[in-house]
Amino acid sequence: MSLNLSRARTLFHRDLIGSKTLSVDSAGIASNADKSQKLSCELALGIARALGTPQGGEKLNGQSSGQNFEEAVSAFLRETFPALSALRPGRWNVLNVGSSRRGHSLSQYEPYRNLDELAAAIIETPALAAILGNSYDISPDILVVRQPIGQRELNDSGIVVDGVASYSPLLAHNQSSAIIHAVVSCKWTLRSDRAQNARSEALNLIRNRKGRTPHIVVVTGEPTPSRLSSLALGTGDIDTVYHFALPELIAATQASGNEEAIKTLDTLVTGQRLRDIADLPLDLAI
Numbered sequence: 001m002s003l004n005l006s007r008a009r010t011l012f013h014r015d016l017i018g019s020k021t022l023s024v025d026s027a028g029i030a031s032n033a034d035k036s037q038k039l040s041c042e043l044a045l046g047i048a049r050a051l052g053t054p055q056g057g058e059k060l061n062g063q064s065s066g067q068n069f070e071e072a073v074s075a076f077l078r079e080t081f082p083a084l085s086a087l088r089p090g091r092w093n094v095l096n097v098g099s100s101r102r103g104h105s106l107s108q109y110e111p112y113r114n115l116d117e118l119a120a121a122i123i124e125t126p127a128l129a130a131i132l133g134n135s136y137d138i139s140p141d142i143l144v145v146r147q148p149i150g151q152r153e154l155n156d157s158g159i160v161v162d163g164v165a166s167y168s169p170l171l172a173h174n175q176s177s178a179i180i181h182a183v184v185s186c187k188w189t190l191r192s193d194r195a196q197n198a199r200s201e202a203l204n205l206i207r208n209r210k211g212r213t214p215h216i217v218v219v220t221g222e223p224t225p226s227r228l229s230s231l232a233l234g235t236g237d238i239d240t241v242y243h244f245a246l247p248e249l250i251a252a253t254q255a256s257g258n259e260e261a262i263k264t265l266d267t268l269v270t271g272q273r274l275r276d277i278a279d280l281p282l283d284l285a286i
Helices: 005-018 038-050 062-084 114-124 127-132 151-156 194-208 225-232 246-256 259-270 277-284
Strands: 092-096 142-146 179-187 215-220 240-243 274-276
Touching: 005 062, 005 277, 038 246, 062 092, 062 142, 062 179, 062 277, 114 194, 179 194, 179 277, 194 215, 194 225, 215 225, 215 277, 225 240, 225 259, 240 246, 240 277, 246 259, 246 274, 259 274, 274 277
Parallel strands: 179 215, 215 240, 240 274
Antiparallel strands: 092 142, 142 179
């Protein structure tokens, strides 16, 4: 399977423009800008123009923008990551579960199958909810999952595990649930408490697993370096933050001449806390 990552990135941006998620209104305000902040408007417009966004479109409501962004990121990963099978073999699925947050969707997969038992225990003993809070309640946007390996795949690979390795979730004869490889949170913009919500959810993912921690990443279209830093700076929760158009953001920030924004963005990039959407499928292959 071949992959042209540059073309996939271009199609990703065309998808956002075509769905009106990324748009520029008649006043020259891009849809991911905070119109109350001059720098946000300047940077967002610079990105939109660099990506070829026409002017005159109307901004979608927040819910529609968020859902469209999730779908575009999901489609991008679905096209790119499985095509890297030479780097990361396996049977992969990219699932957009953001629109179906009812119940505990993570409990269908390893290493979070224990969450169903926990939810049932809380229903039976409501007092547990006061003790645990919402630490067990995790609502992901996108999951990248791997199917467990069947006997035929093992045979074809020349791997013999007869009588041993009776507990590894990677083997289909031990368990049949797909294994979560990555959890992707999508934030079209970062306002108020959204950064903190992403961090809290990442910590819940780490605390509630029974097994290896999945990749935990955030993809955003936020144009303002100071707001990006509120999510990207620091370690211990989120692996990395990915921007939907990082080279375009860097160019727009340089063009603005805002020294503080330039310095903040440089810190995030050189400190390996902020990368471009095109880096994401390759990083997931690590």
